Amino acid sequence: MGSRASTLLRDEEIEEIKKETGFSHSQITRLYSRFTSLDKGENGTLSREDFQRIPELAINPLGDRIINAFFPEGEDQVNFRGFMRTLAHFRPIEDNEKSKDQNGPEPLNSRSNKLHFAFRLYDLDKDDKISRDELLQVLRMMVGVNISDEQLGSIADRTIQEADQDGDSAISFAEFVKLRC
Amino acid sequence: MRQRAQKEVSKGEEVCLSISQWATLQIEKGVKKQKALALENLISNGIIQREETSMEEEVAGQRQGCFNLADILYFSKKGFEAIADDEVTRRFSSEELISWNLLSRTNVNFHHVSWQLTVVWITGILIRYCLLMPLRIGLASFSILFLVLATTVIGQFPNGRVKCWLSNQVQMTCAALGVRCLSGAVHFHNRENRPQKGGICVANHTSPLDVLILASDGCYSLVGQAHGGLLGLIQKSCMKTTQHVLFERSEMKDRHLVRKKIREHIADKTKLPILIFPEGTCINNTSVMMFKKGSFEVGGTIHPVAIKYDPRFGDAFWNSMKYSVMTYAFKLMTSWAIVCNVWYLPPMVKEEEEDAVHFANRVKAVIAAQGGMSVLPWDGGLKRKKVKESLKEEQQKKYCQIVIENGTVGNGNVH
Numbered sequence A: 001m002g003s004r005a006s007t008l009l010r011d012e013e014i015e016e017i018k019k020e021t022g023f024s025h026s027q028i029t030r031l032y033s034r035f036t037s038l039d040k041g042e043n044g045t046l047s048r049e050d051f052q053r054i055p056e057l058a059i060n061p062l063g064d065r066i067i068n069a070f071f072p073e074g075e076d077q078v079n080f081r082g083f084m085r086t087l088a089h090f091r092p093i094e095d096n097e098k099s100k101d102q103n104g105p106e107p108l109n110s111r112s113n114k115l116h117f118a119f120r121l122y123d124l125d126k127d128d129k130i131s132r133d134e135l136l137q138v139l140r141m142m143v144g145v146n147i148s149d150e151q152l153g154s155i156a157d158r159t160i161q162e163a164d165q166d167g168d169s170a171i172s173f174a175e176f177v178k179l180r181c
Numbered sequence B: 001m002r003q004r005a006q007k008e009v010s011k012g013e014e015v016c017l018s019i020s021q022w023a024t025l026q027i028e029k030g031v032k033k034q035k036a037l038a039l040e041n042l043i044s045n046g047i048i049q050r051e052e053t054s055m056e057e058e059v060a061g062q063r064q065g066c067f068n069l070a071d072i073l074y075f076s077k078k079g080f081e082a083i084a085d086d087e088v089t090r091r092f093s094s095e096e097l098i099s100w101n102l103l104s105r106t107n108v109n110f111h112h113v114s115w116q117l118t119v120v121w122i123t124g125i126l127i128r129y130c131l132l133m134p135l136r137i138g139l140a141s142f143s144i145l146f147l148v149l150a151t152t153v154i155g156q157f158p159n160g161r162v163k164c165w166l167s168n169q170v171q172m173t174c175a176a177l178g179v180r181c182l183s184g185a186v187h188f189h190n191r192e193n194r195p196q197k198g199g200i201c202v203a204n205h206t207s208p209l210d211v212l213i214l215a216s217d218g219c220y221s222l223v224g225q226a227h228g229g230l231l232g233l234i235q236k237s238c239m240k241t242t243q244h245v246l247f248e249r250s251e252m253k254d255r256h257l258v259r260k261k262i263r264e265h266i267a268d269k270t271k272l273p274i275l276i277f278p279e280g281t282c283i284n285n286t287s288v289m290m291f292k293k294g295s296f297e298v299g300g301t302i303h304p305v306a307i308k309y310d311p312r313f314g315d316a317f318w319n320s321m322k323y324s325v326m327t328y329a330f331k332l333m334t335s336w337a338i339v340c341n342v343w344y345l346p347p348m349v350k351e352e353e354e355d356a357v358h359f360a361n362r363v364k365a366v367i368a369a370q371g372g373m374s375v376l377p378w379d380g381g382l383k384r385k386k387v388k389e390s391l392k393e394e395q396q397k398k399y400c401q402i403v404i405e406n407g408t409v410g411n412g413n414v415h
Helices: A013-022 A025-038 A048-052 A063-070 A080-090 A111-122 A132-143 A148-162 A173-180 B004-029 B033-045 B055-060 B071-084 B115-155 B161-181 B210-216 B230-243 B255-267 B325-333 B356-371 B390-403
Strands: B185-189 B200-203 B221-225 B245-247 B272-277 B302-310 B340-344
Touching: A013 A025, A013 A080, A025 A080, A025 B055, A048 A063, A063 A080, A063 A111, A063 A132, A063 B071, A080 A111, A080 B071, A111 A132, A111 A173, A111 B071, A132 A148, A132 B071, A148 A173, A148 B210, B004 B115, B004 B340, B033 B255, B055 B390, B115 B230, B115 B325, B161 B210, B185 B210, B200 B210, B200 B245, B200 B356, B210 B272, B210 B302, B210 B340, B221 B255, B230 B325, B302 B356, B340 B356
Parallel strands: B185 B340, B200 B272, B200 B302, B221 B245, B221 B272
Antiparallel strands: B302 B340
């Protein structure tokens, strides 16, 4: 299989990705080099093991959740388009974008989409609520073995108490957004 | 004779450099200057600009000692930064160049631009494959033959000063020949600091060529992995006349055994200095990774050596997972040249209260500073192994310390 990264990515594809994600031409080719260097199997897709090979990601307490965000429901491989789409959430907002008109589709890295992305890191079962269990799971990932179950439980309870407005003992997206303001 | 060779080499280098600068200019003209500048920035600064804030600054902010739903954003940001570009995996593949050096293997970002450039490139290919390569292969076969014959002959001699002197000369000559046929052009600096008998020579590792380069300017006992094939043949020949310490890779894990053998060797002041590469594996010459503390625990004088290759003429890094030894040697022979600077640094000794890890880091910093490379605390073994779980646990512990205040759990602040 070829080793020349940029020649495998056609111009039309680059244009499509540019429109969808807002990355510039050179950023896309650069990230494509990155994608192919991570793709040890050289089959045009990344698996979870390919991500795990990045040491700085492997020691990140939330590493597994972040990796999961790249893979669509039930799939084990992600192609370059999917890779770029997820990365686009964290693309920094350029100055010339701030004055763009509001009529076009919302860019992937808008504030609302970024918050939605963060919300989904918590909300595993995608029911648009962060339940106590889901909160506990993420907390456990972040603190490791250093905090007891009871203490962790009380942190979770307190957080839900403070955020919950409609009394359903879970945090909805609207309540989540309000917290961040 | 050596100086004349050096002068010719420098002249050759200047010609090559001016050609490659012209080539890059052609490319820049073809690909609109702006885009090329942007590309250059990306390559030199990395794809992303990282904010170097610590966990404490980002997570704690104004409040101290409580958990906030937004803490997740710090970790996800760090995660995404690592996915886009990380410090470690980039050291395990060849360095990217800003200007093209007319080798198609480094031409990743540049496209076909003009027919003049293509003509120059094709001429380059003809020169490299039809002229330089056959010359080098011929020289290589001759030198290997010479090495095997000479060591067999000298091995028959009775042990004594004559045998030592002869074997040293043979090894140095063969190494020098080997360097030449793998297109090496080496500049040595500060030769007054060359390692003495009974010392340990420590250097950063980029390829097996490092050994040849150092051996062409001095005699060393080598500690390293036993290879098979052609490399194994060369190793066995060298073993006939000098005391080398060879290991299987599995044995290297037995650190006590390694230390014992090294200690015995340097205790004998008549034995040649030991050459060790504490990184344990080949790194791509842009940074120096973790030095394993084994060689720094045995005592004795450490002679640091910095080896820096000039990437503009050829890529010296051996990606052992991608290329076999023969493919690698072929790549070397078909580059323009492997230009290399070797600095001998003043000897260093472990201080009384210093522990081995601290000493190793001190030596590492000196080598990196001389060679103009960055310093990384990561283990070069991550090329093949997974990262240790304990590092993740450290991150989790750090987070806990921020979130918990005085052993009690603070209130989450909500505004």
